[in-house]
Amino acid sequence: MARIASFHLIRERRGRAVFALARLGLDRPAMSRVDGLHFWRLMGSGEGSNTGPGADLRRTALFAVWESEADLDRFISSHRIPQRWQRAAESWHVRLKAVGGHGKWRGMNPLDGMEPGDRSGPIAIITRANVRRRSWRAFGQAGVEVDTELHTAPGLIDVVGVGEAPVGRLATFSLWESMGAARAYAYSMPRHQQVIEETRTGDWYAEELFARFEPYGSSGTWDGRDPLECPRG
Numbered sequence: 160m161a162r163i164a165s166f167h168l169i170r171e172r173r174g175r176a177v178f179a180l181a182r183l184g185l186d187r188p189a190m191s192r193v194d195g196l197h198f199w200r201l202m203g204s205g206e207g208s209n210t211g212p213g214a215d216l217r218r219t220a221l222f223a224v225w226e227s228e229a230d231l232d233r234f235i236s237s238h239r240i241p242q243r244w245q246r247a248a249e250s251w252h253v254r255l256k257a258v259g260g261h262g263k264w265r266g267m268n269p270l271d272g273m274e275p276g277d278r279s280g281p282i283a284i285i286t287r288a289n290v291r292r293r294s295w296r297a298f299g300q301a302g303v304e305v306d307t308e309l310h311t312a313p314g315l316i317d318v319v320g321v322g323e324a325p326v327g328r329l330a331t332f333s334l335w336e337s338m339g340a341a342r343a344y345a346y347s348m349p350r351h352q353q354v355i356e357e358t359r360t361g362d363w364y365a366e367e368l369f370a371r372f373e374p375y376g377s378s379g380t381w382d383g384r385d386p387l388e389c390p391r392g
Contacts, residue, residue: 195230205320260370276373314340
């Protein structure tokens with residue numbers, strides 16, 4: 160039975176930022192004991208759809224790879240962590256099948272053994288980098304410029320910046336109308352192309368991951384809507 164992945168975005172109610180931040184540490188022991196969980200990362204998030212510097216202290220994210228869809232179903236239906244999500248201001252959840260990518264995340268390739276997906280519809284993309292300390296400043300400056308360019312890209316449905324640390328171990332989760340739209344951004348936006356070259360020549364990353372997925376089975380809301388059901392108009 161092939162693996163699937165899931166991505167979860169949870170925003171706490173006003174005044175409860177301390178609880179969101181505490182969960183990033185306190186939920187880790189419980190997550191490490193979840194049956195059928197092959198790989199996972201709990202993360203903080205950026206403000207709104209900004210992938211540059213900044214943080215939304217009330218919003219956290221979880222990316223997970225499951226041995227089977229039944230394992231994810233059991234986690235959602237019976238574990239105390241997703242039961243708490245129901246009391247949050249809002250939460251959004253999506254299931255993912257792999258459609259390609261490369262790289263590693265903490266020494267592992269999360270795509271190994273995953274169920275192959277359909278690339279003919281909307282596409283979800285995770286980019287993740289462990290930035291070398293000497294490159295933090297250059298990466299941060301480039302990130303502001305790339306974020307501005309990203310939000311002009313045709314076919315972008317939504318994006319959120321996430322990370323395991325405020326600086327250095329950062330990622331993005333984005334949704335695109337099609338594989339063609341995602342590729343057009345990757346290969347035609349000039350500043351994005353320049354930054355890719357700078358990361359290579361400057362050896363900015365100790366580790367990186369680029370992963371594409373078919374998103375399906377979404378539920379809940381992200382900034383008041385399900386972006387896969389109701390894209391921004």
